[in-house]
Amino acid sequence: MSNVIGTPLAKIDSWDKVIGAAKYADDMNLPRMLHARILRSTMPHARIKSIDTLDAEELPGVVAVITGRDVPIEYGILPSSQDEQALCVDKVRFVGDAVAAVAALDVETAERALQLIHVEYEPLTPVVTMNEALDETRDAIHSGEHADHHNIHKMVALEFGDLDAGFAEADYILEENYFYQGNTHLALENHSALASFSPDGHLTLWSSTQTPHYVHRALAKTLELPASRIRVVAAAIGGGFGGKTDPFSHEIVACKLTMLTGRPVKITLTRQEVFYCHRGRHPVLMWVKMGVRNDGEPTALHFRTMLDGGAYGSYGVASTYYTGALQTVTYKIPAYKFEGMRVFTNKPPCGPKRGHGTPQPRFALEIHLDKIARHLGLDPAEYRKQFIVDDKTKTVNHLTITTCGLRECIDRVVEASGYGSEKRETRNESQESKIENQKSKIKIGFGLACGSYLSGAGLPIYWNQMPHSGVIVKVDRGGGVAVFCGSTDIGQGSTSLLAYIAAEEFGIDVRDVRVITADTDLTPVDLGSYSSRVTVMTGNACIQAVRPLKQKILDAAAEKLLVPAESLSFRDGEIICEDDDARRLKWTDAVVLTEAKHGTLSGTGSYKPPKRAGPYKGSGVGVSPSYSYAACVAQVSVDIETGQVRVEKIWLAHDGGRALNPLLVEGQVEGSVYMGVGEALMEEMTYRGGLHKAPSLLDYKSLTMNDMPRVETFLVETNDPEGPFGAKEAGQGPLLPVPPAIANAIYDAIGVRIDETPITPDKILKALEEKEKGRTARFGPKNFPNAPYPEPLHVEPPEDAPRLERKKG
């Protein structure tokens, strides 16, 4: 072993990023390249009566103009939601929907040509809010085949165990409405795509995508080309967070334009267009009803969600299920009913953003638990610890818990922050005394919340029996190792991880491993960087690819050293006999011997998650090889006169299994905290009549460096049997507890509940006014719309799920 795993190491691509050598899609230029721009709808909802492109075509410097008729085939990330067109044919569904595209000699000309395209629209009544979406007198945004009912995209209802019995057993039942506002990924790199079509019919696309494999499939479908002649390469990516996980209009348009013109075509989106592409966090309205016994033990949970999906399906069906799937994996819940609904509105489509569909219900649930704990006079931390799920059990909705380090996570953040203890009182004073002026107007509070996330979706996006991740390892006779994998590194370090694993296994230096990723011609399929799947899945595939190779090398070395292969191990660039370390071979010599004996040295590995989906429709969402856990304490200061909140400090403990590189795991935690604080306090996608109010980095508010709290991170390293070297996920889970911890801390500070995000100063002042007037000290949604949720599907819980013990009657 070379002690790579578990060691804090720089990412293998960090130098390229630091010195500017990394090539992002927009950095690439090809000879004879054209620049393309897309004309976008100025209407939120309208029929396209006509498009006249003649004037644009005649502008000198314009090479091609296309409209929806050139690329009419519908696509979408989910097989069940093939509701997008690269350029709209009959209808536009939001301001920003793509309508036509121009390829020209330079960007300025393409931009000018857009103004010469004349589109005649027949306006339709826009559907902007969820309530409007439920109003059947409004025009339907999609035809019937794409929606469950009128503007209701998807409806689900599932009931696990006996909900009525659960509520009957409860001593206390709390019902409340919550709202989590939509927000966007805000990756620093704008999406960019460069396409090139060769005269012999080969198409290559370089793109800032998290999912080259799914883009590959969408291109084959929409361009009617054999997939074998399409190559998709993910360029260096400047942040994704889920925003580059769909196949996008501009990718298909760049490809179509290069096919028509025979010249390479590049499209780089403006920031405004990135806001229009969106696929970010769904706004979710929630109604929660929870029953507990006097000691707080949950007896039943009823959770209802309504998602504002925007104009297209995207991942929405999965998002809908995700708003109900993971409520059960933290605390023992013996009876659970989930009702979810996603509606279409004339706004940019929502999709997956870090935590996909789970930060919203987690926000509601963790505030709800805080309220229950306070009502029962229990310490919110101790309260939660009593009912944490056990290792090697199942949840009421058939999810399998392998390892759960949540109890230790809570202990770590409580201890470090002094949450709920005397230590905290002194901390309060020391904090307050630092603030000059208006001391009495600044209130300090502490809040706690937990969360959990999956380590990779248990099922692929399209149904198939093939591996989710493939790795090829090649060992060169010079000792170099090359690892090939379809995975995309969006900054999280997944490429480096493959190098670490190969180096660890072969006992060599990380610098002797080269990793080739995300190229559909060169690398075996990996489904992409989403659902926190990459470490677990590519890691396992890599180990599987490496181990038979190792055996071959050991056999060859054993023959040479005249010792049994079992006595040999890989260490520090050598193969060494553990019984007699005078018997050793240099790694490079061993490789030469092995190649001489076996021929070219390569190995392949595949990974498919264990089959664990429960026996019901919809059980595929939420199932995963393992779950990460996180606990967070937030310390806030609230100015009761201005309503301004400052998050002073975040303590966050994360059980991501074994940390293969603790530095990268801590980075993921800090990044998640950054995003979580921003979502809690300021980030929001807001619209006026379907027009985005603030599609710019200045006006869409996210934290600046000055607003970022101090973060203290704790890694709780369970050793998960499903993970490579015991690893679970780290990229998304740490975000989940942050917003509710902040909301709970604000309550601790000033005694008001803000049951929706973002928690802005004016909402705080309004809640304080309510409190002063003796009304409910709360700001949040007051009711839940009357919506036609279907009859639930009743599902029997598995044997080893939490059981409702009948104590009453």
Next chain:
Amino acid sequence: MLHLPPFEYFAPCSIADAVNLFAQYGDDAIFVAGGTDLYPNMKRRQFTPKVLIGLNGIDGWRGISNGNGVTIRAGTTLNRLSDHPTIRQNYPALATAANLVSTPQLRAMGTLGGNLCLDTRCNYYNQEFSWRQALGFCMKKDGEICMVAPGSPRCWAVSSTDCAPVVIALDGRVRLVGPRGERVIAAGDLYRDDGIAYLGKTRDELLTEILLPPPDGTKSIYLKLRRRDSFDFPILGVAAALRFASNGEIENARIVLGGVGSRPLECVESARLLMGQKLSRELIDAAADAAWKPARPLDNTDSTHSYRKKMTRVYVARALEALSEK
């Protein structure tokens, strides 16, 4: 990425040359100093000048010198201004305001003159061309009506300069040089209550100097309301300057609000209440209340207008409290 429209760029070496060039190109020309406000606006097509007259090469364009008080040349960068010992010592509100503009990078380029002439802002206006096209364009650029107050005959874009309220509160004056000669006007007269014609200077006049009177014991402060601790324009700015007599009575008082109207708003009634009085809790509350009443923020910046109005009272009170402690 957004691209600049094409333009011709001149770099005159003297103020006279700059003014002459402007006279030559007139409506097609715009003066540019740091460019931190103008270039982003040009990328979004709020302005498409054929000619830019760059001022940074003018001899004596930057610098701070003593006279009767202090003279700040218009091209002095905001960084220089906020770091300058005399400014920090004698006009702390100005140093604070300059240091709160946007980000460190932009303060390295942005100038005091530029900040004083900052285009008024509105979230119906500071958007890309295609966005404004979707909206139907507002009267400030390419359209007919004011989107925030459709019944209004005028534009309600918001004065968003941090430095203007301070310069007015400090009783500053500005020197304007134009083809008809030069004049010095009170800083308050540089502004008009109109989102489009927001400057009280003609387009061909160049703002060259900012003149501040001797501090004479005046205490000053600037407080800024915004969502984040960097980057953002003020959605409320409060500049307050008080001069106390030796017995503690206020001899001179000026409170000026930014970010709540198309021009910096001078709280005359608050000042009247303060004059000749000693600061007390009651007086501070009364002055803050008097400042709150005329503030009329509209729904065209970040945050809600009711919140911004509410904060006027709080921020004015806090400014006065802070000055009473100094």
